[in-house]
Amino acid sequence: MIRNITLGQFIPGHSLIHRMDPRMKIALTFAFIIFLFIASNFAGMLLMVALMFVVLLCSGVPLSLYFKSLKGILFIVLFTAVLNLFYGGGTVVWRCPFFPVMQITDGGIGNAVFVSVRIVCLILYSSVLTFTTSPTELTDALERIMKPLKVLHIKVHEIAMMMTIALRFVPTLLEETDKIMSAQKARGADMESGGVMQRIRSLIPVLVPLFVSSFRRAYDLAMAMECRCYHGGEGRTKMKQFHLTKVDAGAAACTALICAAVIFCTAYFPASLR
Amino acid sequence: MEYLSAQNTSFSYEETEDEEKLEVLHGVTLGIRKGEFVALLGHNGSGKSTLAKHFNAMLLPSGGKVYVDGLDTMDENLKLEIRRRVGLVLQNPDNQLVASVVEEDVAFGPENLGIAPPEIRRRVDEALQAVEMYDYRLNAPYKLSGGQKQRIAIAGIIAMEPDCIVLDEPTAMLDPRGRDEVLSTIHRLNREKGITVVLITHYMDEAVGADRVVVMDRGEILTQGTPREVFSQVQLLKDHQLDVPQATELVWRLRQEGFDLPECALSAEECVTALQKLLTRDF
Numbered sequence: 001m002i003r004n005i006t007l008g009q010f011i012p013g014h015s016l017i018h019r020m021d022p023r024m025k026i027a028l029t030f031a032f033i034i035f036l037f038i039a040s041n042f043a044g045m046l047l048m049v050a051l052m053f054v055v056l057l058c059s060g061v062p063l064s065l066y067f068k069s070l071k072g073i074l075f076i077v078l079f080t081a082v083l084n085l086f087y088g089g090g091t092v093v094w095r096c097p098f099f100p101v102m103q104i105t106d107g108g109i110g111n112a113v114f115v116s117v118r119i120v121c122l123i124l125y126s127s128v129l130t131f132t133t134s135p136t137e138l139t140d141a142l143e144r145i146m147k148p149l150k151v152l153h154i155k156v157h158e159i160a161m162m163m164t165i166a167l168r169f170v171p172t173l174l175e176e177t178d179k180i181m182s183a184q185k186a187r188g189a190d191m192e193s194g195g196v197m198q199r200i201r202s203l204i205p206v207l208v209p210l211f212v213s214s215f216r217r218a219y220d221l222a223m224a225m226e227c228r229c230y231h232g233g234e235g236r237t238k239m240k241q242f243h244l245t246k247v248d249a250g251a252a253a254c255t256a257l258i259c260a261a262v263i264f265c266t267a268y269f270p271a272s273l274r
Numbered sequence: 275m276e277y278l279s280a281q282n283t284s285f286s287y288e289e290t291e292d293e294e295k296l297e298v299l300h301g302v303t304l305g306i307r308k309g310e311f312v313a314l315l316g317h318n319g320s321g322k323s324t325l326a327k328h329f330n331a332m333l334l335p336s337g338g339k340v341y342v343d344g345l346d347t348m349d350e351n352l353k354l355e356i357r358r359r360v361g362l363v364l365q366n367p368d369n370q371l372v373a374s375v376v377e378e379d380v381a382f383g384p385e386n387l388g389i390a391p392p393e394i395r396r397r398v399d400e401a402l403q404a405v406e407m408y409d410y411r412l413n414a415p416y417k418l419s420g421g422q423k424q425r426i427a428i429a430g431i432i433a434m435e436p437d438c439i440v441l442d443e444p445t446a447m448l449d450p451r452g453r454d455e456v457l458s459t460i461h462r463l464n465r466e467k468g469i470t471v472v473l474i475t476h477y478m479d480e481a482v483g484a485d486r487v488v489v490m491d492r493g494e495i496l497t498q499g500t501p502r503e504v505f506s507q508v509q510l511l512k513d514h515q516l517d518v519p520q521a522t523e524l525v526w527r528l529r530q531e532g533f534d535l536p537e538c539a540l541s542a543e544e545c546v547t548a549l550q551k552l553l554t555r556d557f
Binding site: 012134135136164165167168171172175216217220221223224225226227228229230231235236237238239240241 | 330332354357358361362364366368369370371372373374375377378381382383384385386387388389390391394395398412414415416427430431434
């Protein structure tokens with residue numbers, strides 16, 4: 001059951017997006033997310049959604065996988081949408097007969113739609129990043145992007161190294177959890193019945209051995225790393241070098257164009273449309 | 275001159291609250307020549323792993339000296355240089371892989387040494403070819419078998435282009451097939467690249483192919499010599515609760531029963547030939 005969880009859901013491929021420099025992908029994802037919140041009317045939002053769909057199609061990843069990634073957050077989207085219905089000004093559309101304070105306004109409906117579209121776009125667009133970039137590329141790119149932070153004495157290399165190792169050990173520890181659970185079940189542990197508290201309590205005999213073995217692994221790994229001359233980030237080189245290509249330049253130009261258009265829409269179209 | 279040299283080396287773990295000071299090595303003197311394939315045998319707790327960790331300055335002797343290619347392991351400044359020359363492969367293949375892509379894991383060592391990127395690429399490809407894992411270079415390690423993972427770990431060491439590899443029970447957690455893969459890989463590296471190999475194991479059969487066998491017991495060297503010399507001393511090994519290869523054991527037992535057999539057979543083939551000779555002569 002545990003094996004079905006997809007983590008680091010990288011899907012190998014050779015699409016335009018796959019070939020992009022991961023640093024550029026991260027930068028553009030950030031830009032997209034920022035402009036998702038700048039776009040405050042339908043015209044701007046439409047542009048953002050259009051851009052997102054173009055990127056989804058360019059990624060060469062089956063669309064069904066993207067929708068699968070949405071399933072998990074469906075509840076959050078609905079929850080925030082319903083919550084937003086009750087906030088906002090404008091003409092009252094419906095008033096709760098028992099609690100007159102609870103009322104739905106047309107502004108509230110607009111808010112609800114905008115918030116849901118924003119969350120969905122956010123998830124889909126960041127899925128593009130994780131689907132098309134291998135975890136190691138991601139941490140590598142983050143390390144390079146954050147390099148300037150070294151001035152502030154932030155241990156950029158150490159953070160990136162921790163992320164790499166964490167990602168590396170996720171499947172190993174999942175497998176181990178599975179094994180320990182089977183071992184405890186074989187000894188008569190009951191993990192599938194009872195209330196929430198009961199189930200949480202029944203996880204303790206799984207977590208304790210898992211922790212112990214993780215520490216043993218950490219000790220081993222530290223030794224193995226030292227054996228391989230690891231001595232921190234100083235004087236370290238990287239086998240893989242990133243290069244910005246025409247694809248990156250094109251993607252950046254397209255995104256910049258759309259973002260400019262979004263700013264234009266926000267500034268010139270009446271906000272009352274929302 | 276000896277490449278690895280332990281001179282009257284002793285080692286004891288520091289005293290802790292619940293354990294008193296425990297000396298695990300009592301003045302071991304051992305030299306290993308360049309290009310040699312040495313098997314280090316012994317029980318759990320015989321000090322063989324402890325000795326191994328002295329050869330790349332992971333542990334420092336509390337008495338005596340350890341030299342690697344003439345470099346004193348006590349010298350803090352030489353630590354990296356020593357670890358580049360002597361690579362240590364550990365028992366659990368899962369716990370020594372750092373990255374989630376095979377080739378990036380192999381690149382970890384050279385990256386630490388600050389080698390130029392194109393040169394790292396060349397070394398990684400070469401190391402992966404040397405352990406016959408080149409086709410798996412883009413795989414995730416957790417999807418590989420134990421033997422394959424251990425070969426990746428070996429590739430990660432070779433990519434640093436060491437003179438010597440010390441393997442601390444590299445096959446203990448593997449199935450028989452994985453063991454064969456790993457063993458044939460180390461033998462090939464020793465033969466073709468001239469890499470000095472120190473193989474620590476408690477499987478007697480693995481020691482048969484070595485140039486020299488060193489048997490350790492309770493922190494001391496019990497006996498050493500060619501596999502034939504060592505495994506002829508069946509009684510001595512048995513007195514210290516150590517096994518001999520199965521073929522050797524069979525021939526020895528038959529000899530005890532008065533059959534006219536050679537003093538020592540190392541492999542199954544050798545044993546079969548000896549038995550054949552005996553049987554055809556009798557009838």
